[in-house]
């Protein structure tokens with residue numbers, strides 16, 4: 206296996222200051238400031254959401270752009286209707302589906318620092334989703350969960366039935382103004398950043414999150430709320446079938462343990478909500494966790510999903526090309542908190558793409574055999590990180606990861622840069638470990654830090 210050191214600084218200067226170094230093996234963030242305001246009306250009994258999304262984008266690239274790619278996962282599930290025109294700055298535009306979920310919206314030569322507003326009316330008729338999507342957007346047992354549910358700035362890609370189906374980038378703000386067609390209790394809506402809700406019962410809620418790369422919420426008129434403060438973070442747990450206290454205990458332990466290990470949790474609240482599905486896979490969104498009914502108080506699952514608030518929520522990555530960056534670290538974190546090791550039987554590279562396993566658009570794939578996704582990316586990922594931790598020693602390893610989180614908070618990370626950061630954070634020779642667990646990997650040395658001298 207070849208290890209290549211890419212001199213990033215040289216590349217940067219060779220191509221000139223206009224070029225942002227391309228990411229190796231991962232999605233490069235579109236250079237936008239983005240803010241979403243979604244006004245929606247929900248018929249809880251019918252599972253129907255009528256929404257109008259206003260997306261405000263400012264071009265932060267150095268060149269003009271002529272289109273925006275939006276990921277719209279509900280289209281792959283058959284839930285989406287868009288029969289009103291999309292407008293850009295008030296003018297109707299002709300959009301194009303370039304993959305089954307990628308909506309390309311033309312923006313007329315948007316210059317650097319220029320702002321445009323895209324208006325997208327859409328409707329979702331939600332039904333029971335396949336297992337991989339059961340905790341994302343789904344309607345089961347009277348519970349409506351919304352995850353990966355609205356058109357969001359992304360890279361042009363296809364949906365896939367194994368792993369995470371969407372790549373998104375930190376927005377300045379995502380705001381949901383939700384009305385329900387029927388009166389329900391105040392706690393029927395579980396969302397992060399709840400800024401407005403009825404006193405006891407009603408039909409209007411507002412949720413607003415800043416510095417998040419996505420936004421999920423769950424609606425269930427039978428929800429009970431368990432809330433507590435954890436070191437200044439408001440923890441809210443919404444459940445129907447069990448008391449939320451056991452879940453809150455686990456989430457509290459994870460918040461405390463992972464803040465110590467990887468740096469402070471950066472948002473003011475964390476919400477966990479039980480979805481309607483008995484099984485399938487629980488799912489993480491920034492400040493929000495959707496738990497399937499069989500896993501509401503499962504120690505491993507709650508710890509794993511809270512860990513995603515660091516590895517995915519704060520540190521983005523291309524979850525299709527490099528799923529080990531979020532899943533390997535979340536598995537490692539859960540086991541670290543539980544004090545247990547991995548027990549894996551895979552021979553596949555830890556840095557396998559999700560496409561290494563055959564799957565359909567929204568179903569299928571080998572998730573759980575020895576040769577499957579979990580063993581290779583999650584469990585063997587933990588074995589890999591544990592080997593790196595042993596070689597570096599605990600102090601150096603955790604300090605390096607905390608620094609990695611600080612440098613990249615709310616941005617996008619790649620495996621090649623992480624490996625370069627780890628290698629630069631220790632005198633230990635990590636290359637034999639990289640060779641043993643990774644295929645076709647690259648190590649990108651960290652950018653040199655410049656000290657700016659203030660001239661008085």
Ligand SMILES: [Zn+2]
Nearest residue numbers: 509513532535
């Ligand atoms: Zn995960």
